[in-house]
Amino acid sequence: MTYLLGWSVIPQIIVRRERWSGRYRISSIPLVQPGQTVQPDQAVIRIERLKAIEELATIPHLSLPGVVDPSVNIQRPMSASNAQENIQREVLPAGLRGRVVAVTQRGGVIIESHAAVLQGSIGAGNQVAGILTMWQPTDATGQAQVIPPGALLVVPGPLNLAMLHRAMASGIIGVIASSISSRDLEGFLRADLIDLISSVDAELAQVPLPPLTVLFTEGLGTIAMPVRTINLLSYYQGSIALLTGATSVRQGVFPELVISLPPKEVQEGWQPLQPDPAVILGSQVRVCSGEYEGAIGTVTYLFTHQQTFLSGVQARATHLLLEDGSMVTVPLMSVERIS
């Protein structure tokens, strides 16, 4: 099941997420303690230095044939990029509003937050925090939209390779879009997507990827973004959000965007939603394969007996009223509840 929280869009829920550097061989120092309240733009982690190769010195070395001097210094010269990384110092904002509940071994900070969560079908890239910014098509005067560096850009439709390159060149740190072709995404990531989504360690698999985190709400292809998703993202435009792109089918990790709710929305009596993924009459669902892939519809009937599809395969089925008003019959296994 793609949606770990049950639905693709959950407007109010309590989540705990670890904010961490997203990189290995660096030293992360938490700047906050458990019990402390944090704001989305508050620095919570300081990255200090590269541990790099000295780790190797701790490995015992044995006498091996051909080894003249086993005690020789085994540090290798560092590459230019490594050297630059070595002196990097920065602080990371929380990205979430909430309470620190724990600090992890690698220097991450687990924050509990009242949030809206958008879960994607596929994505890539490390965890980043930035300001949600809706992409605007060029206006009548021909002036291009100015997008601040460090933003999380929302493109409410399919993306392509050129747009991804432009986004990265402009200093954007994350993009949320509806879909992309597998070829364009692989071209941008310079990675085999099958390898990437099959990884046993999704975080490790993100390390060599370009520094632009991407989340696709609908997945691969050219599928439009559902209106309710656009509405949620538009509503929180300007908020700081936490974006994670890592996707691993094997590990059960999927991309997500977590937007902490403003305090005014979390008043007394606020209750988190408890999404039920079971498909029942009246459920809003998304079709995830076949001719109607990407279509959103409402369940109007659940067939008692198996139905036969064009392939000849028989399966339990449901009748859907799609957003365009048409009625279709699709296998029950090919729909996912979204709300």
Next chain:
Amino acid sequence: MSTQPHVEGGKGPNSGANPSSVSSILVADCGTVLTKVSLLGIVENQYRLMARGEAPTTVTPPYEDITKGIIQAINVIEFITGRHFISEGRIISPEQPIGDGVDVFIATISAGGPLRVVVLGAVDSRLEELTRQAVSGLYAETHALPAPSFIATTAAVPVAVGASNTHFSQNAGGQWTPERVALEWERQIEGLRDLQPQAALIVGIADGPAGPTPLQEACQLLISAASDSRDRQGAVAGAGSTSKPTGWQRVDTLYAGAPQYVEAVRRMLQGNSDVTRVDPLITQAQIGPTSIAAGALYDRKVMQKLPGFAQLRDWSASAPITTATSLSSLVRFLAQHYAMNVTAVDIGGATTTLMLAGESGEFIPMVNAGIGIGPGLGAILQRVGLQRITRWLPFDINEEEVRQYVMNRMLHPQVVPTNLRDLQISQAFAREALILTVEATKQNNFEWLDADLILATGGILARVPKYGQAALMLLDALQPKGVTSLALDRTMLISQLGAVATVAPVAAVQVNENDAVTHRLGTCVIPFGTLPRGEIALRVGIEYTNGRQVMVDVMSGSIEVIPLQTNEQALLSLFPAPTVDVGLGAGERARAAEEIDGGLVGLIIDARGRPLDLPGNDKERQARLLQWMQAIGA
């Protein structure tokens, strides 16, 4: 010939069901993608399959409880039968006078992924093969990382080992300098980091030039990996307010190396890994103890850690066992009961299983973990490449469409192919999943058993819209020779009947005969040898029980289906061309002493040749595929 050990499941807390008093059984199979539950009951003094239900498996968020999927599948059975089996989240047991509840619940499991085992120490190619054989019947995948000192003393120049092998590609010559040794260490630690093993198997008897050093290095690698992993410990997104720990999973060690160093290894790994000693792995005769120990590790590290497992165990009359273990029991039983060689095939979402059992007790299991037509599609494409997939398709398709299909199916493995194109792509992958599994079996140097009966199950086979599609997939992938029979288990029950037999053996036998193996596809005759191009390969004489006689000439390169329906029998005579063999030698005629059985497809004559050779020209190939599909009714 090899005989694999078999680990039977122990009795669960609710054991003690008296087989003679069992009148209803719920049997659940929790697969990677789907959970299937079957209700067995007594009809006219015979155990029969009463109803089936299935639902997505629920070991991952948002449910994170394996019993939820089982309950959802049971709800389907409740809907069909009008009986109630669940009350307040528990299974009603025993069966009530009004028909609610069941006497026995049992489960088999293949969800949870394979046990990732890294093989360390003095790992040469022979030991690597033995370790592969040792885990061939388990949901496990092995990756060999020979110790640096072992590589240094056995290879003239550094060789590529493990997941990352780029360091030496431009500088592969000369001596093992300290820098090279350091790089080898770094590479091995990276390899372990990439593999994220759950278990380690240390092998080698310390009689090589490197002495015991490889064993010592294996321990040091594990210590370094544990330290590295602890440093990376964090938390990944979980469901709701929880977050799952990541980065550190304690690696358990099986020590199958030199016995005199076992205590030294224990001391070195103290605090980092629990060490279980097994007999040194030196020859094929010694793979049994390693296999049993690895099976126990799988139970402990994978199966028992599935969310909801404790509840499932509590429900069960007998401890849940793996689906592969259950299938192996049935296949061996069938081979001995019917005194024939039986090949069983189970193509699942993340695992493809092939089991060969001989009438004399021979048994070859091959659980190809990670290869399947759900989450395992990506591994198939990466292993075989695009051409081997598209060669089975009777239409043009580009690489992007195939890759997009694979990724979408990996992300949504439960979906049903609704159009013919998707169905044919999935069947192409099923063929390659099976071919890869056959190749893996042969790679382990097991002696092949020619099957008298091929028994097929798994979603992609069981749900075929046309029986001919299942027959063609099996013939294309297994490429049997001579005379064999094909049977399809549409109930997907055969993988559970071994487990059923542990509590109700009579039920297992009766359901197998009454329901599971009732879809007999037919007898197949597969001539091999040198088939004369464009000429008759085989003349087939059929004498039906009503006395009617038919003679059919089968051209080389073709498939013919001769009508012979289920429950029909006929006497078969085969007259091969001089260079063609039907199992008795080139040109030797054959007349069956006993009548052969018909089936849902009929009597299939596959004269396409062995090995099966597909035309290189795309148009010609597609036309040929369509011809074969039409001939067999696919």
